[in-house]
Amino acid sequence: MKTRAALPLLGLLLAVAFLASLAFGELRLGPMQVLDALVGRGDSLSRTVVWDFRLPRTLVGLAAGAALAASGVVMQAFFRNPLADPGLLGVSSGGALGAVAVLALGPSLGVAAASIWTLPVASILGAFVATGAVILLAERGAGTERLLLSGVALNALLGAGTSFLLTISAGHFEVNAQILFWLMGGLENRSWEHVWMGVPAILLGCLLLLPMGRALNLLSLGEQSAQSLGVDVRRLRRKLIILATVLTALATAIGGIIAFVGLVVPHALRLVFGPDHRRLLPYSMLGGAAFLLACDLATRLFPIGLRLGVVTAVVGGPFFLWLLRRAR
């Protein structure tokens, strides 16, 4: 496909998903009503729906989708493996464990999940502890393969913690429902606090990643050759690990573990537009945001208890298989 058309096309896709995300739900609004409400005109009900409920939800979804897809691009280039995803190093598992720990143990420890900040902050802390472990390993000179295997071990460890907490809180229906939210992702009840918590930092992270596409190209074809061609691989590795893990941590903190976006979006866009990371990074940010908004829209349009993480997998899986067949 012509790469010249990609940016406008993906931008348009995101704009449509953005407006649709503001328009659809229990109360359906027309496109003009949405635009009116956005600029502060129209009736107060649609203004409230758009400004207080759907806009924060949409912005959080947009940022989480962009962050996960961008992080996926970086992980895949970094590990020279198209199957790498943002959760590979245990960051999202850490985020989930942080939130789940507060949910399961909070009542008995007297830490109520009352404030809207408690869970995201706990999640960010969990994710950052995992991130810290990863960065420490990388700084101690762990090679790419050891980093990957450490991620596998860390994921298993953190997953075991979450499973344990899930088991001991079995029977507490309310707690379990909230835990499921973190494990399967979701954008319900997102507020402006969630927006401020995650969106500006994600935007900054994405902007910092954008100029690194050229160096990523070289790195994705081998660390030693990249170094020999003039890339400061040590510094680049550190920057990439920090940015990718922080983006994943923030996305998890505001939206829970949303599977598959970080794997399938970069991969699909690479199949269509080629592997050049200078293009793949911005494309994936736009595509990831649009994809996540579309999947969230599906959970609202078919209110049969679909979780966001389920939809991303159900929609992404078959689409991905189709692309793989076509690309052969």
Place this chain on the structure above:
Amino acid sequence: MTPALQASALTVPGRLTGVSLTLGPAELVAVVGPNGAGKSTLMQALAGLLPASGDILWNGQSLARIPAQERGRRLAWMGQEALFEFGFPVREVVAQGRYAWGDDPAGVAEALAAMDLVDLGDRPVTRLSGGERHRVILARALATQAPIQLWDEPVAQLDVRHALEVYRLARQLAERGNTVLVSLHDIRAAYRFDRVLVLDRGRLVGDGQPHAVLTADLIRTVFRVEATFTTSLVPELPARED
């Protein structure tokens, strides 16, 4: 004249022990040695791609003081590994050689032509044969136009025509003043180089003109084979003109 590349007491634990050498400009040097002798390690250490103890100087300047980008301009390294996970077009991979020059495209077309890759320019590197992939990474090293070129077994996977082309090119680069260090398994080809380094179990056991170094004795000790000399098993190889 300042030597192009100098190493003293270069050591990589378990792989390379106390190697000292000086390579001048306009020198075409072969590195030979059995499998595991340390040829690749030596090249990676000289290129600054491996932690190694000992001193390395490029053009008289300590390697530790040369920033990453400047390194990419001064020395090109072609490794043995040519496995690609991502399907960049051949032309783009070769153009990566220009990274340290801000992607100024000078030399990319010549490098593609030199490695007979013009017709493959748009082909994704993931769809190339092993030999073609090695020609791509050699072309990338050429595209850097770096005055020091280190090639680790560049011809191991090439057919005879392309292998001869690589030798011809190496000779040409040296004649233009570059330092070219090439590791080889074909000892017969090494006789056509200006100078030969022999590595054995991580130590430099021979360094000098091919006929002086590659004696039947040394070949017996290092490679454990009996060698007989023939004048020219590789007749197309250009010999030094003097």
